[in-house]
Amino acid sequence: MVLFYSLLYEKGGRERNEDSMALHRMETRAGELTMALICDGMGGEDKGELASGYLVECLSVWFYDKLPSVLRNGFRRGRIQRCLQRQLFTVHEELRRFGLENKLRCGTTMTMLLIFNRQYLLFQSGDSMAYSLGRKIRALTPRQGNDRGVDRCIGIGSFKAPHMSGGRVACNEGFLIHSDGFGDRITPKDMLGALGGGRIKERGEADKALRTLAKAGVRRGCRDNMSAIYLGCS
Amino acid sequence: MSIYEAEGAVIGRYRLIKKLGKGGMGAVWLAEHTGLHTRFAMKMAAGDINGLSRSCLRTEAERMKTLNDRRIPYLVDFIEDDECSVLVMEYVEGITLEEYIGKNAPLDEEEALGLMKKLCDIVAFLHNSRPRILYRDIKPSNFMISAGGELRLLDFGTALIQTEGMQGEEICGTRGYAAPEQLKNSGVRADADVYSLAAVYSYMLSAVDPSRPPFHPVRGEELGRMVSRSTKKLIDSCLSPDPDKRPANGIALRGRLEKIRPGREKLLNCMEEHLYQLIMWTQVMAACILLWARHGGHPIPEAEFICYSISLLSLLWGFIREEFFTDPGFVLQRSWNIILSSKEGTGLHF
Structure with missing residues (x-):
């Protein structure tokens, strides 16, 4: 069960924050469901915040409108994955058409964490990352960027299904999902030092730790937007 | 009339004090009458005189003029020139x-x-x-x-x-x-x-x-x-x-x-939730105890058996219907609902 959350939403050295993020929770008859989502509006692409904001909006509607009917039959990974892929494909096509009509390149990455009772599912398209923090730090998402840029992106190019992983939530485990700007100059070791080891027990402490990490990133020369969500579980 | 959307600027007989907010049509300012020193709210719309925002403000003034009720702020003045339109109305604190x-x-x-x-x-x-x-x-x-x-x-x-x-x-x-x-x-x-x-x-x-x-x-x-x-x-x-x-x-x-009548219904809801369950299970227990006490392992008379069976089955049917055949809604509560984005408005548009 998710006990508390902490959010970091900094524009860094940029004019505006092109990332968008969402955090939703609902209590259902089958248990408690939480969704944490970060979309990075693809630095360098035009109207990045438009694409990331629109995806966050659509997935928030999806969370409340479509997901409950899927969960009525239990937390089945395959069903959730198919339902999400349909939604992502729709948004991808809408963004692509909007880009073509307005001569823009409208793209965004996405990392979504779904926690249902003691199970979690993670979906990733692009280079935003997710970590599990306990005594050790464990990357839940593979690095997807390559020399030519991000290879999975919603709204640009052909649609590729997001990478999916899942597992069980351990006692006192924490989850951190962040945009690539946050992870640019901050290493997993720094994240473990600030948030790991089971030392974060409440929201205030997590807020402080995230701010400290962001400041460290800026000191080390990060100029990108920095967005992160930390979820503390029981 | 010169319009300066800045604190201290004077429009007609009104001095702008501070910006209260910004709506779809334009900004809303707190203003003071220079002679009477009374405070009013001023809604401004700039742009083309026949533009949407200015014509909407004109319509708004027309509507307010006809409405005379203390729950609706009264219209004080309507000022218009080439640059902008200003609606002066009662300030509600x-x-x-x-x-x-x-x-x-x-x-x-x-x-x-x-x-x-x-x-x-x-x-x-x-x-x-x-x-x-x-x-x-x-x-x-x-x-x-x-x-x-x-x-x-x-x-x-x-x-x-x-x-x-x-x-x-x-x-x-x-x-x-x-x-x-x-x-x-x-x-x-x-x-x-x-x-x-x-x-x-x-x-x-x-x-x-x-x-x-x-x-x-x-x-x-x-x-x-x-x-x-x-x-x-x-x-x-x-x-x-x-x-x-x-x-x-x-x-x-x-x-x-x-x-x-919320208070009365709350009581009924509570009764329905707890008392119904309590009565039902008490009846089941009482029937079992009664049967055991009266017959202690001997065969039960047919008429009595039918009576007990019907009453128990009807209770059981109520329970099954409540649990399995009514759809009370899957989602019980939503919380947090946080969205952070630089994007303005909803939907896909500039």
Whole structure:
């Protein structure tokens, strides 16, 4: 069960924050469901915040409108994955058409964490990352960027299904999902030092730790937007 | 007349003091009459004299001129020149209903009902006026709770006089609060305001803001057992996508609200929840004990057996029906609902 959350939403050295993020929770008859989502509006692409904001909006509607009917039959990974892929494909096509009509390149990455009772599912398209923090730090998402840029992106190019992983939530485990700007100059070791080891027990402490990490990133020369969500579980 | 949207600038006989906010049509300023030293609110719209925002402000002034009620701020002046139009009206000091709900929601049903009756009275006044006025953008941020605790309705920019064949008017309203037919522009009637009022009621009781994703108000089934059945039923009928199923206007809704007795129904709900279960299981236990005590392993007389079986089976059927055949709603409560984005508005547009 998710006990508390902490959010970091900094524009860094940029004019505006092109990332968008969402955090939703609902209590259902089958248990408690939480969704944490970060979309990075693809630095360098035009109207990045438009694409990331629109995806966050659509997935928030999806969370409340479509997901409950899927969960009525239990937390089945395959069903959730198919339902999400349909939604992502729709948004991808809408963004692509909007880009073509307005001569823009409208793209965004996405990392979504779904926690249902003691199970979690993670979906990733692009280079935003997710970590599990306990005594050790464990990357839940593979690095997807390559020399030519991000290879999975919603709204640009052909649609590729997001990478999916899942597992069980351990006692006192924490989850951190962040945009690539946050992870640019901050290493997993720094994240473990600030948030790991089971030392974060409440929201205030997590807020402080995230701010400290962001400041460290800026000191080390990060100029990108920095967005992160930390979820503390029981 | 020269317009300077800056503190201290003088427009006509009014000096700008501070910016109160920015709406769809323009900024709203707190201003002071230079001679009387009385404070007023000033709504400004700049641009082309025949542009949308300036013509809307002109219409708003026309509407306010005809409305004479203490719950609606009175029109003081309307100034217009080549550069901008300015509407001067009564300044209402207090907090918006949105701020109040944001701080206190979910409200107790009695309190929410009290507030709803007041909101409904204002809307009923508009619907009752001749010609009938449709407000078309009912949401908590358009209501103000004055320092004396009185509710006031602000911003008549979207208000419309109801006429025959109103289809084709511009789409207005706030996503989540506006009725489905309003967003599709398929003809708006007074029941569209009823839908918006029910969305505000649902927000008060659930703390889920309809203007945030998934952009629809919480329906009766999600409101939990602390809300009376008649309130849930009323909210469901008002939020029906079919306008004919809603109360026809604010006056009809006010009548329906008057019939709700939250305290009494809460007690009945509680009884239904706990007492019913208690009685049912006590009966089952009593029947078993009685059977054992009377016959202690000997065969039970046929008539008695049938009586006991029927009563036990009917109880069991009630339980099975409640548990398996009624759909009480899968989602019980929504919380957090946080979205952070630099994108303005909703949807895919510049």
